[in-house]
Amino acid sequence: xxxxxxxxxxxxxxxxxxxxxxxxxxxxxxxxxxxxxxxxxxxxxxxxxxxxxxxxxxxxxxxxxxxxxxxxxxxxxxxxxxxxxxxxxxxxxxxxxxxxxxxxxxxxxxxxxxxxxxxxxxxxxxxxxxxxxxxxxxxxxxxxxxxxxxxxxxxxxxxxxxxxxxxxxxxxxxxxxxxxxxxxxxxxxxxxxxxxxxxxxxxxxxxxxxxxxxxxxxxxxxxxxxxxxxxxxxxxxxxxxxxxxxxxxxxxxxxxxxxxxxxxxxxxxxxxxxxxxxxxxxxxxxxxxxxxxxxxxxxxxxxxxxxxxxxxxxxxxxxxxxxxxxxxxxxxxxxxxxxxxxxxxxxxxxxxxxxxxxxxxxxxxxxxxxxxxxxxxxxxxxxxxxxxxxxxxxxxxxxxxxxxxxxxxxxxxxxxxxxxxxxxxxxxxxxxxxxxxxxxxxxxxxxxxxxxxxxxxxxx
Amino acid sequence: xxxxxxxxxxxxxxxxxxxxxxxxxxxxxxxxxxxxxxxxxxxxxxxxxxxxxxxxxxxxxxxxxxxxxxxxxxxxxxxxxxxxxxxxxxxxxxxxxxxxxxxxxxxxxxxxxxxxxxxxxxxxxxxxxxxxxxxxxxxxxxxxxxxxxxxxxxxxxxxxxxxxxxxxxxxxxxxxxxxxxxxxxxxxxxxxxxxxxxxxxxxxxxxxxxxxxxxxxxxxxxxxxxxxxxxxxxxxxxxxxxxxxxxxxxxxxxxxxxxxxxxxxxxxxxxxxxxxxxxxxxxxxxxxxxxxxxxxxxxxxxxxxxxxxxxxxxxxxxxxxxxxxxxxxxxxxxxxxxxxxxxxxxxxxxxxxxxxxxxxxxxxxxxxxxxxxxxxxxxxxxxxxxxxxxxxxxxxxxxxxxxxxxxxxxxxxxxxxxxxxxxxxxxxxxxxxxxxxxx
Numbered sequence: 018x019x020x021x022x023x024x025x026x027x028x029x030x031x032x033x034x035x036x037x038x039x040x041x042x043x044x045x046x047x048x049x050x051x052x053x054x055x056x057x058x059x060x061x062x063x064x065x066x067x068x069x070x071x072x073x074x075x076x077x078x079x080x081x082x083x084x085x086x087x088x089x090x091x092x093x094x095x096x097x098x099x100x101x102x103x104x105x106x107x108x109x110x111x112x113x114x115x116x117x118x119x120x121x122x123x124x125x126x127x128x129x130x131x132x133x134x135x136x137x138x139x140x141x142x143x144x145x146x147x148x149x150x151x152x153x154x155x156x157x158x159x160x161x162x163x164x165x166x167x168x169x170x171x172x173x174x175x176x177x178x179x180x181x182x183x184x185x186x187x188x189x190x191x192x193x194x195x196x197x198x199x200x201x202x203x204x205x206x207x208x209x210x211x212x213x214x215x216x217x218x219x220x221x222x223x224x225x226x227x228x229x230x231x232x233x234x235x236x237x238x239x240x241x242x243x244x245x246x247x248x249x250x251x252x253x254x255x256x257x258x259x260x261x262x263x264x265x266x267x268x269x270x271x272x273x274x275x276x277x278x279x280x281x282x283x284x285x286x287x288x289x290x291x292x293x294x295x296x297x298x299x300x301x302x303x304x305x306x307x308x309x310x311x312x313x314x315x316x317x318x319x320x321x322x323x324x325x326x327x328x329x330x331x332x333x334x335x336x337x338x339x340x341x342x343x344x345x346x347x348x349x350x351x352x353x354x355x356x357x358x359x360x361x362x363x364x365x366x367x368x369x370x371x372x373x374x375x376x377x378x379x380x381x382x383x384x385x386x387x388x389x390x391x392x393x394x395x396x397x398x399x400x401x402x403x404x405x406x407x408x409x410x411x412x413x414x415x416x417x418x419x420x421x422x423x424x425x426x427x428x429x430x431x432x433x434x435x436x437x438x439x440x441x442x443x444x445x446x447x448x449x450x451x452x453x454x455x456x457x458x459x460x461x462x463x464x465x466x467x468x469x470x471x472x473x474x475x476x477x
Numbered sequence: 478x479x480x481x482x483x484x485x486x487x488x489x490x491x492x493x494x495x496x497x498x499x500x501x502x503x504x505x506x507x508x509x510x511x512x513x514x515x516x517x518x519x520x521x522x523x524x525x526x527x528x529x530x531x532x533x534x535x536x537x538x539x540x541x542x543x544x545x546x547x548x549x550x551x552x553x554x555x556x557x558x559x560x561x562x563x564x565x566x567x568x569x570x571x572x573x574x575x576x577x578x579x580x581x582x583x584x585x586x587x588x589x590x591x592x593x594x595x596x597x598x599x600x601x602x603x604x605x606x607x608x609x610x611x612x613x614x615x616x617x618x619x620x621x622x623x624x625x626x627x628x629x630x631x632x633x634x635x636x637x638x639x640x641x642x643x644x645x646x647x648x649x650x651x652x653x654x655x656x657x658x659x660x661x662x663x664x665x666x667x668x669x670x671x672x673x674x675x676x677x678x679x680x681x682x683x684x685x686x687x688x689x690x691x692x693x694x695x696x697x698x699x700x701x702x703x704x705x706x707x708x709x710x711x712x713x714x715x716x717x718x719x720x721x722x723x724x725x726x727x728x729x730x731x732x733x734x735x736x737x738x739x740x741x742x743x744x745x746x747x748x749x750x751x752x753x754x755x756x757x758x759x760x761x762x763x764x765x766x767x768x769x770x771x772x773x774x775x776x777x778x779x780x781x782x783x784x785x786x787x788x789x790x791x792x793x794x795x796x797x798x799x800x801x802x803x804x805x806x807x808x809x810x811x812x813x814x815x816x817x818x819x820x821x822x823x824x825x826x827x828x829x830x831x832x833x834x835x836x837x838x839x840x841x842x843x844x845x846x847x848x849x850x851x852x853x854x855x856x857x858x859x860x861x862x863x864x865x866x867x868x869x870x871x872x873x874x875x876x877x878x879x880x881x882x883x884x885x886x887x888x889x890x891x892x893x894x895x896x897x898x899x900x901x902x903x904x905x906x907x908x909x910x911x912x913x914x915x916x
Contacts, residue, residue, distance in 0.1 A: 205711075225694055232687055235684055246732065250826065253823040257819040
């Protein structure tokens with residue numbers, strides 16, 4: 018609670034207080050069918066208690082929502098509000114107490130408001146849903162559902178706005194649209210529940226109604242697990258590749274992380290972020306095709322050797338070509354050594370002809386390379402690496418990407434890899450060993466085909 | 478993706494029993510149509526609504542794990558019609574013949590549209606949906622109170638919970654029957670694998686069946702109050718569930734493609750011959766199927782076969798030529814163990830790691846009984862990898878025959894005789910097939 022800004026604290030307290038008032042008033046209402054409230058509260062708790070990691074920020078199965086909606090239709094607003102508070106306080110998610118209390122309170126207020134609205138609408142079925150006539154009741158049910166959803170999400174979005182100090186629009190855009198589809202879709206189950214409840218089916222109805230929701234949740238959970246398995250497998254295989262052929266361990270994972278940080282700063286969509294994460298992981302997988310002795314060579318590279326190194330992005334592209342899910346990532350892998358001035362490889366693309374993923378990975382790649390310890394030099398500080406990136410922005414790197422990474426690092430910081438992987442040797446014998454490092458010595462740069470005027474640009 | 482279509486064929490392959498099922502349903506549907514035409518349709522409007530629902534449901538298919546096609550909306554619509562007893566407060570007493578008629582018509586409609594759109598409907602799966610709905614209808618009508626379909630719904634309200642429980646029992650029974658039929662259809666002609674297939678079908682289908690069954694029951698129970706508005710109302714949550722399953726199927730496909738792609742690291746790194754991992758996996762999977770492994774075991778076998786040489790990455794120098802057959806057994810075992818270690822670090826492929834770890838072990842040692850603890854998958858990979866080391870990309874029948882001869886010489890000590898026999902059968906068939914095609 019103390020971690021929140023003052024405005025947010027005030028807001029959270031106000032919502033909780035309002036819900037408390039609502040519930041204490043409800044106790045004195047004679048119109049509330051408390052037995053129904055108790056039964057529905059138990060169901061609500063069952064549906065909403067087990068937390069599922071769906072690995073999707075936006076699309077989740079809100080299993081409590083249909084139950085809350087059926088309570089709005091079945092019992093009077095005071096009872097529905099109290100039920101939501103009861104249900105959400107017993108909520109099993111590991112969260113701070115004030116968040117749980119806030120969640121329950123805002124649900125209670127939303128349910129009360131939506132229920133009150135529903136009962137004033139023409140066509141609504143009255144308490145117990147007993148006079149429900151189809152299709153006359155459907156518009157009222159729809160309005161109640163939408164009102165409940167909108168209020169519910171508004172309360173939460175406003176809390177996020179106050180505590181994270183971001184604009185309401187960006188919170189709202191951050192995924193409410195996608196949740197709306199699933200919540201209102203599953204909300205129909207609440208309607209069915211109300212129909213059967215009124216129809217005398219009783220507790221068996223709850224069993225039947227929960228089955229499709231729980232199965233969907235199971236499928237999402239499977240998806241989440243499979244997804245985790247996928248990430249773990251890719252990471253392990255990449256590590257296996259790195260132990261053998263890379264002089265830099267963990268480079269791929271850090272590039273992946275930096276790329277995602279950068280892209281988040283640009284406001285990239287979730288599904289593309291995910292693909293970018295894999296692109297970052299796999300960007301150097303083609304290096305396996307480059308002989309180890311070449312990657313570790315301590316003398317200047319001749320033309321043939323350099324040509325062999327230049328092949329690695331294309332080789333990586335060929336390898337992951339069979340993974341249809343990674344279509345955009347593949348281009349990122351293939352072109353991550355292009356330069357915005359058109360002097361990179363393999364295709365010499367320039368400016369915005371270079372795929373966005375490739376421009377991102379190029380910056381992240383160079384950044385991690387500079388802030389990591391190499392056998393021939395110690396790591397640069399983050400500040401110095403940032404200076405270096407800025408110096409090459411516009412020639413080697415896309416200015417937008419450099420700015421985004423600099424901003425992301427400024428906000429989130431960067432856990433540089435400063436653990437020496439091997440003992441540090443005298444930089445005097447250094448030759449170009451790290452093709453990702455834009456600040457490598459001139460011999461190396463020359464070997465990479467940089468032209469003299471750029472070298473001057475670097476020196477100046 | 479050549480390989481995934483191969484896997485799909487294996488699941489949905491037409492079997493003799495499948496053909497019999499389709500023919501039986503077709504004949505019964507025609508007979509039912511004639512009967513119903515004679516006796517007259519009950520509530521034709523309701524029938525048409527369900528035909529439309531089932532028809533659309535047939536078009537909205539989803540692939541379950543193991544590439545099984547499923548049409549949850551069609552299946553629950555069919556079940557719902559089988560259990561339907563009243564619409565909008567008035568009883569509806571449709572005969573079982575009419576249920577068969579309507580469900581078959583809906584399925585036919587969906588299949589015709591699918592065919593017109595260039596997709597091949599899986600008729601044995603469609604036939605199973607019809608059978609499930611009809612069996613549910615018969616069982617429900619035989620056990621439900623007789624006046625259920627004669628009295629107005631309002632007089633029934635108090636007993637509806639018992640009707641609901643009865644429907645749950647009926648649908649559970651139908652679900653069990655359907656899964657048994659599925660296993661029987663898939664394994665017909667290969668009697669030995671019925672047990673495996675059954676286990677496989679239960680694992681793959683039980684979850685979705687529960688959702689489909691519950692939705693079918695809800696449709697039948699809610700239509701008395703909600704009229705036909707119940708139908709679209711039920712479709713939406715089920716569509717969302719289907720979406721969840723689709724995401725699940727997509728990530729599984731991605732996983733498989735990624736393992737296939739990354740298995741090439743050993744080839745790109747020059748450790749093994751080009752295409753070795755792929756060829757070994759194709760051969761191993763063919764042998765595994767011939768030996769009747771379950772679908773989940775086949776997946777592990779495929780992954781293990783693709784990754785069986787990954788341990789070479791940990792060697793200081795590539796083994797010349799990449800062949801693990803020509804190097805010392807000690808070295809081969811080390812590659813296997815190193816590979817298993819790499820795979821184990823994923824934390825999710827423990828079974829695959831075990832298969833890879835034991836791939837270099839001989840079938841039995843001198844004067845010892847065969848080691849039963851070696852997984853069958855390891856023995857398959859051992860033989861398949863050895864065969865590919867000898868043959869490579871060559872397609873010549875002579876090279877293949879020589880390689881098989883060498884494997885046979887190693888039979889009983891190095892290789893499992895059953896695996897070598899099966900592999901010989903698979904390879905011989907493939908060689909014959911390729912020699913029939915003119916070059």
